[in-house]
Amino acid sequence: xxxxxxxxxxxxxxFILTSDGKRQKWEVSGxxxxxxxxxxxxGSPVDPNRLxxxxxxxxxxxxxxxxxxxxxxxxxPGTKPGEPTTTPDGMPMGESNKFVxxxxxxxxxxxxxxxxxxxxxxxxxFKRVWHLEPSLTDPDTVYAGVEDAALFRTTDGGQTWxxxxxxxxxxxxxxxxxxxxxxxxxxxxxxxxNPNRIFIAISAAGVFRTDDAGKTWQPxxxxxxxxxxxxxDAEIGHCVHRIAMHRSRPEVLFMQKHWxxxxxxxxxxxxxxxxxxLPTDFGFVIDVHAHEPETIYVVxxxxxxxxxxxxxxxxxxxxxxxxxxxxxxxxxLPQRDCYVNVLRDAMAVDALDxxxxxxxxxxxxxxxxxxxxxxxxxxxxxxxxxxxxxxxxLP
Amino acid sequence: xxxxxxxxxxxxxxxxxxEVQLEVRGQVTQRSVLDxxxxxxxMLRGTIRDHATLKRRPFxxxxxxxxxxxxxxxxxxxxxxxxSGAEPFFIIGxxxxx
Numbered sequence: 001x002x003x004x005x006x007x008x009x010x011x012x013x014x015f016i017l018t019s020d021g022k023r024q025k026w027e028v029s030g031x032x033x034x035x036x037x038x039x040x041x042x043g044s045p046v047d048p049n050r051l052x053x054x055x056x057x058x059x060x061x062x063x064x065x066x067x068x069x070x071x072x073x074x075x076x077p078g079t080k081p082g083e084p085t086t087t088p089d090g091m092p093m094g095e096s097n098k099f100v101x102x103x104x105x106x107x108x109x110x111x112x113x114x115x116x117x118x119x120x121x122x123x124x125x126f127k128r129v130w131h132l133e134p135s136l137t138d139p140d141t142v143y144a145g146v147e148d149a150a151l152f153r154t155t156d157g158g159q160t161w162x163x164x165x166x167x168x169x170x171x172x173x174x175x176x177x178x179x180x181x182x183x184x185x186x187x188x189x190x191x192x193x194n195p196n197r198i199f200i201a202i203s204a205a206g207v208f209r210t211d212d213a214g215k216t217w218q219p220x221x222x223x224x225x226x227x228x229x230x231x232x233d234a235e236i237g238h239c240v241h242r243i244a245m246h247r248s249r250p251e252v253l254f255m256q257k258h259w260x261x262x263x264x265x266x267x268x269x270x271x272x273x274x275x276x277x278l279p280t281d282f283g284f285v286i287d288v289h290a291h292e293p294e295t296i297y298v299v300x301x302x303x304x305x306x307x308x309x310x311x312x313x314x315x316x317x318x319x320x321x322x323x324x325x326x327x328x329x330x331x332x333l334p335q336r337d338c339y340v341n342v343l344r345d346a347m348a349v350d351a352l353d354x355x356x357x358x359x360x361x362x363x364x365x366x367x368x369x370x371x372x373x374x375x376x377x378x379x380x381x382x383x384x385x386x387x388x389x390x391x392x393x394l395p
Numbered sequence: 396x397x398x399x400x401x402x403x404x405x406x407x408x409x410x411x412x413x414e415v416q417l418e419v420r421g422q423v424t425q426r427s428v429l430d431x432x433x434x435x436x437x438m439l440r441g442t443i444r445d446h447a448t449l450k451r452r453p454f455x456x457x458x459x460x461x462x463x464x465x466x467x468x469x470x471x472x473x474x475x476x477x478x479s480g481a482e483p484f485f486i487i488g489x490x491x492x493x
Contacts, residue, residue: 034407035403035404036404057404058454059402059404059452059454059455059488059489060402060404060405060408060442060443060452060455060488061441061442061445061452062441063408063438063442076408076438095440097438097440097441097442097446098440098441098446099446100446100447101447126446126447
């Protein structure tokens with residue numbers, strides 16, 4: 001029977017949760033990387049045992065970890081324990097943690113400044129990797145979305161990283177500004193039908209798309225309206241929290257913006273609001289059912305000033321119509337005194353016949369629904385605050 | 396032999412104990428000690444100094460001989476007691492953030 005492996009990044013390390021296809025009994029592995037923030041882990045679609053993790057610390061910076069056995073053991077790519085750590089001439093070999101903005105004359109772009117919280121301009125500074133997106137075709141190729149916002153890529157399994165500088169060099173950098181969590185590039189969607197097309201999203205700049213494999217980018221934010229920027233319809237400056245697509249229909253995108261749930265029919269050329277009857281359209285996560293491209297999920301959060309579920313009731317909302325008409329899913333979720341948040345990278349779906357939906361909370365719970373959201377049960381209840389949830393469907 | 400005391404999380408990254416010992420050629424300075432440390436333990440590159448600027452990461456401090464050397468120039472000689480191995484060079488995570 002096939003099963004699932006849930007990869008959970010938290011404020012104090014990583015956990016790997018595994019189950020068979022019933023998704024009722026779970027094994028918990030961890031704590032991996034104890035004491036470190038694990039912003040994100042994700043597996044290669046080509047080789048499910050190849051995992052990548054972003055291990056980060058305000059003290060010690062960025063570490064990239066890689067596993068080739070489904071998370072049982074980990075290594076920093078290029079610096080395996082016990083192997084020589086320097087080249088014959090004494091130079092360090094490990095470059096896997098090196099994320100340096102490309103300002104070289106040939107390929108790079110000058111570092112601009114971006115807008116700081118107080119409206120002044122601020123220099124670009126690398127802080128951490130928020131999101132790792134393995135290639136759909138090559139287990140050694142991975143994209144990394146970082147703070148301060150930029151996109152990096154490795155093609156050697158994480159040993160070296162190079163910036164795709166055309167994004168940061170788009171020219172609108174001085175109008176990008178950090179959200180409350182920093183100026184992170186948090187979403188990377190690879191188009192399964194067009195290998196040259198990638199969508200990314202930045203808080204707070206908006207959504208960008210490349211159609212030439214990352215050389216050049218265009219902002220795709222037409223239709224977004226944000227009252228917290230001077231021009232609510234501006235091309236740049238929107239705090240997009242998350243975008244999602246169904247792999248069968250990559251031109252249709254769904255978005256949870258700071259406020260507003262949005263939909264695009266044309267690969268982001270224009271967006272329409274589909275918040276409909278949601279109790280609040282603020283939130284972070286959004287995802288799409290594995291087998292029903294018009295079934296989408298969000299977790300409404302009361303407001304940007306009050307990061308908790310409305311009325312203390314944790315409710316996932318599901319739309320079977322691609323937005324506008326939403327139903328609350330509450331069975332098995334706390335319906336009183338619940339004040340957790342669900343962060344932007346903390347929802348995922350599996351691809352089993354009965355689609356599983358998963359999300360993690362800042363209160364340390366990871367919930368699973370094995371019936372597409374109709375009912376929920378916690379897999380674990382007392383982890384550190386959950387930063388990210390990914391699911392692998394195993395053969 | 397130069398003795399360097401690492402903070403907990405860097406020990407786990409480098410798979411070493413609290414203290415590592417390094418050969419440093421030439422003058423013993425913050426820069427030469429950190430260069431030698433990173434040459435022996437490349438997984439620590441970027442964790443103490445920024446990859447690009449080589450500046451000390453802001454939440455780390457350097458202590459030795461009961462003095463705070465964090466703000467000393469990176470090419471200033473370290474105390475003789477550090478250079479002789481009598482005293483260790485401490486890399487400390489600053490107390491911030493709870």
